Amino acid sequence: MKTKLRKNSRYILTLAVALALGFSVGVSDLVFGQTDGTITPLPSPQQAANAERIVNLPDFTPIVKKFGDAIVRITDSSTKIVHGHQGFFNPFPENSPFFGFFHGLPNYTPPVKEVTKALGSGFIISHNGYILTAGHVVRGMHHIVVTLTNHHAYRARVVGLSVRYDTALLKIHAHNLPIVRLGNSKNLQVGQWLLAIGMPFGLYNTVTQGVVSALDRSLPHDDEYIPFIQSDVPINPGNSGGPIFNMRGQVVGINDQIYTNDGGYMGLSFSIPIDTAMRAVHAFERHQKLKFGWLGVEIQPVTPQLAKALHLPEPVGALVAQVMPSSPAAKAGLKPGEIIVTYGHHPIYSVGTLPPLVGDTPPGRSIKVGVLEQGKPHTLRVKVGTMPQHMQLAISKQSLDIRRLGLRIGTLGHKEQKALGIHHGVLIQAVYPGPAAFIGLHSGMAILSINQQRVDSPEQFAQLVKGLPANTPISMRVRSHHESLFVVITLPG
16 A cells, blocks of 8 residues: 655654664665555565564464374264154134044154264374374263264274373274374473364364463363363364464474353363373373372462461462371371472472372382471372372362353352252352353252252262263252252254
8 A cells, every 4th residue: 555655754653664674774674655645565575584573473384284184173972862752732712612522532643763962172192003192082972983183983982081181092893094293281381382173063174273372271170180271273163172283393282171151162271291291101001990099188379367376488289277187197197287398309380280290109119208387398208199089189178160051159058058958069169150050059058969960069060060061951950949950951062
């Protein structure tokens, strides 16, 4: 676009162009119109090269071309019979003269077949058909179908699934398949570029990009054994289980979940580090049970108020709320009220830092644990045990945020139990925009069961919700005042 300028304005524009491109511009570098007062910039080749370097952004094309065909779509194509309804039907109103002829005649609706489909992504890690995905993608699936980018579909079986690492290994009967290249998530740094390839809403090979926002991120409601990679890579329902690549074309994580109030992407994505996922895969390959380290303590955050009360200079570490009898922590002399500030060579800045480190420790290993007792530091040596079945290192909380539902829940006290006339369940403390608000749940209600499974604690409820399939109607039994009812809720991916 040409612009008419006065003589003084020409010099200003020339200077502005020079500053913007980062080099000095001579008068000879510009051709000035002689008749209408217009100017037309003609950058030299060197100027054009400098300008190109200014806007140089990463090119993800080689990664997509080389590894895009190794990304798969995962669905559950199970068929169920919806039973028909038998009752009475009259097509005429009561004031019709024909009403009496049809009154009391039976009517029957025949059963129909209904196909249910869950959706997720995965990626091939071996030429003979081993596929890695997020555990919650296939958990509860009955007929897993893996579809390649060439639209060839295969039935898949689950080789292994870890709930705590939310990782699943699948196998299909195929050969000479394209594969991804695995990297090392421990080499990631905040600010590095990431690329995600997946099947959001079933759309094949959708590519999104972003940067590493944070590392070793713990989530407040579940997955306490996963040191998540946080990024701003756009992730939507159906992306779960797909890979994230670094700029070297190596898979460094598995897309797992997002932070959302309405089921859609809001700028916060969380991925399972590939090192964590491969620990589960190696156990699956050896047909071994995945073992987690265990201390036998309940811990809670050190708030600024607690730090002040405990005479600490700053609110860091994990406060020991309870030590289980005969546990490794008890045998080492760890006591309630002490604050864990180091574990091995790792500093514990926040309560969520500790569980992944403990869970990743091989049982039987002796670890130095640095603690503060009444503000004074000392070191204990703890022989890490094996986590008993159905037990986990607990983080004591008064409430949990279940972001997938848009709920904050807490334990039922004696007052709530008496008021609602129940003895189990969890209390809804707050409702945010999301699936729960959409179906009319509100604070003060109690959740008694979900997907026909009894709810006994906030932590157990969080685990149940995490394992439920996406985009599938789920039954939930709730109680308000002295009335119980079932509602249907659909969870996002």
